[in-house]
Amino acid sequence: MPKNLEIRAVGAAITAGNCVVVELQITAGQKAVSELLQNLLKTSLDHSVIEFVSSRASDEDLSPSHIRLFQEKSQNERQPASSKTLFPLSSTTRSVAIVDRTADLTSAxxxxxxxxxxxxxxxxxxxxxxxxxxFVKS
Structure with a gap:
């Protein structure tokens, strides 16, 4: 997953109050960047908020209400089956809007x-x- 998409997805998930597990497939060309990203996030965030893994976590390893985010590869590559919600991310940038519980719903x-x-x-x-x-109330 491109680093920009990783950071944006991780930031949105943490901002929404979630814990994050990031699967890093470290290739030779991205090893330094992946290690830097991992070190920066692990040292600046609480250890219970983020974890990095090298292989995909199974549904049983995650909480019952987890959501998986995948980067779209190609039409021929299939994502693993999961009983949970899947959100494919294309290689283009995605924007996420977050409405927290203190927001004015009409303005938001x-x-x-x-x-x-x-x-x-x-x-x-x-x-x-x-x-x-x-917890947002109408």
Whole structure:
């Protein structure tokens, strides 16, 4: 997974209050970058928030309510079957909107709709995924 997508997905998940397991497939050309990313995140975050693995964790190893994020490879490559929700990530950048429990819902909805539909829906800031805290009340 490109490092930008890793950092964005990890940041969004942690901001939403989740723990993260990152599968790093270290190739020769990316070894230094992968090790740097791993060291920076592990030293700057609580150890119970993030973990790095070299092979894919099974559904049994993760919490019952986990979500898997995958980078799309090609049409011929299949993602492993999982009983949980799968969110494929293409190699293009994705924008995530996060609505926390202290947000003004009307303002948040207006801002997200404006960002999504501005410039014919082609804005680089148009949210592709909206995450809402479960404690948000209408």
């Amino acid at each position: 909805a207006e801002a997200i709709a404006t960002a999504r539909f501005a410039y014919g829906g082609n804005s680089p800031y148009a949210p592709d995924l909206v995450l809402v805290n479960e």
